[in-house]
Amino acid sequence: MGKDYYKILGVDKGVDDEALKKAYRKLALKWHPDRHQGDKDKESAEIKFKEISEAFEVLSDKNKRQIYDMYGEEGLKGGAPPPDAGASFAGGFPAGFNFPGGGGTTFTFSSSDGRGFNPSDPNTIFSQFFKGFGDTDDDFTSAFPGGFRGFGSKSKMSSGFGDFGDFGSDIFNRQRGSDGVSEVKHSLPLSLEEIYKGTTKKLKVKRKLIDSASGKVVQTDKVLEITVRPGMKAGSKFRFPNSGDELPNGETQDVVVTLEEKPHPVYxxxxxxxxxxxxxxxxxxxxxxxxxxxxxxxxxxxxxxxxxxxxxxxxxxxxxxxxxxxxxxxxxxxxxxxxxxxxxxxxxxxxxxxxxx
Missing domain, CATH: 2.60.260.20 (Urease metallochaperone UreE, N-terminal domain)
Structure with missing residues (x-):
């Protein structure tokens, strides 16, 4: 049978999606390696965290869960066909099954050889599950009271986890606009004279992109041109879609620039x-x-x-x-x-x- 995914998550075999998400949420926050100090504790947490992510990935997907229930871990990873697949899956089930994550997010896994199930990066599962949680998520805040450092930024996970480099708290501290789009905020301080007359400014912002060839995070500069109409009020916002950081889930942040008014000595x-x-x-x-x-x-x-x-x-x-x-x-x-x-x-x-x- 191999690993008991139900036991790892502490749920019954007939668990529904909501209870499964709650179990993963609780355990993922508890066993995230950044919450554990010391080499031994961190290594144990990494192993546990990986098991929790793998269990959630399997049980959250109807097809993988059916295969696991019938054939166990060995059958799932060995490429056993889905129960209702028939002869068309004789060579193993196809890559690309989706399973639902937190907040309606869809996760996708794929197999490099087209056979069997290879667990996804636990960092990706964690970041996609919690994306959009905002600054009011008390459970997340209490789990990382000193601030979330980000995957791989200060500690490398020794269990083969992916490294998201310097994304750090950008993944979790980012804001979301009213339309739900992830955004990074900048300010544009201008003098009252500049606002009175109107002006055009160029703002250079740093952004992080994922190199398609190596998968590594690279930092680049992007120049944004901002046209300020005469008399614009402080607090006016300028949105630049898809001009911010590229996130591990494939989303690219918008950049939102807010107009600020510098204090004037007379007016x-x-x-x-x-x-x-x-x-x-x-x-x-x-x-x-x-x-x-x-x-x-x-x-x-x-x-x-x-x-x-x-x-x-x-x-x-x-x-x-x-x-x-x-x-x-x-x-x-x-x-x-x-x-x-x-x-x-x-x-x-x-x-x-x-x-x-």
């Missing part, structure tokens, strides 16, 4: 409006003033006021704010006045003010 933005604080003296607040400020597009804007201004008072200038999608519309400029009072007055000055006021 602050509120939607389409711009705000500025202008310092004026007590005399200017009482008798009026004329001042010139520089706008974000480099113009000189003259501001005058001849009325009495209270501390904190605001004055609005229409269409001197940020551009909008409509080329003929702009936000407003809101000027807030900060009145600077003198630190002290002489007795003569006080007397003069009393007479005036």
């Amino acid at each position: 602050t933005r509120d939607g389409d409006n711009l705000h500025i604080t202008l310092q004026i003296s007590l005399l200017e607040a009482l008798v009026g003033f004329k001042k010139t400020i520089q706008t974000l597009d480099g113009r000189n804007l003259v501001i005058t006021n001849t009325s009495v201004i209270s501390p904190g008072q605001e004055q609005r200038f229409a269409k001197e704010g940020m551009p909008t999608k409509d080329p003929i519309k702009k936000g407003d400029l809101v000027v807030k006045y900060n009145v600077l009072f003198p630190a002290k007055l002489s007795e003569a000055q006080k007397s003069q003010l009393q007479n005036i006021l």
Whole structure:
């Protein structure tokens, strides 16, 4: 009979798909080699982890499970035909059977010689089973409290496991967009002047690809061109499909670039409006003033006021704010006045003010 896959997963022979997934999930997290320290413990965990993956791969597939139930491990790996295959499978069953994984994922195994069952890489099974779990998977987080290092990045599995190199936490810490596509995030910080005028930027990002010939992970650079419309708001996103890392499951991540606004020394933005604080003296607040400020597009804007201004008072200038999608519309400029009072007055000055006021 060889290995008892049911016993390895701790399930009964009539186990259904959901219970099978729960059993694999629990044991795979428990026996993942990255959770075990010391050469001896890690080696034992690798063996156990490989057995768990193999058992799950077989029992999750209807065809392989039927063959295993009838012929055992030897019959399965020796190429015994499926029970309902008849003479057409006399030379062994064909490669390419699929079995369902976590979250509706489909796993595929193949045999190099066209005969029998060769267990898939346990790393691939693990990564595909947990893909899309997100940052809210408490079981996964508690299993790797120090952060998941990634397969093969700091420890080589001695049981013939594949090496995913530097994929590391990219496989598991990646985000997914609302459409379920795996994505890697970057930011594009721009000055308020650049956003005001609009600009085109080139962003070089590093990506990991799997070499088709060697199967190894190679790192390359990709240049993304980002066109920022005048007046775009911080938080605007630019999506570049299939421009990120190529994952072991064959999926290629999207790159999502988020526009960020750098702090400005003079202006602050509120939607389409711009705000500025202008310092004026007590005399200017009482008798009026004329001042010139520089706008974000480099113009000189003259501001005058001849009325009495209270501390904190605001004055609005229409269409001197940020551009909008409509080329003929702009936000407003809101000027807030900060009145600077003198630190002290002489007795003569006080007397003069009393007479005036």
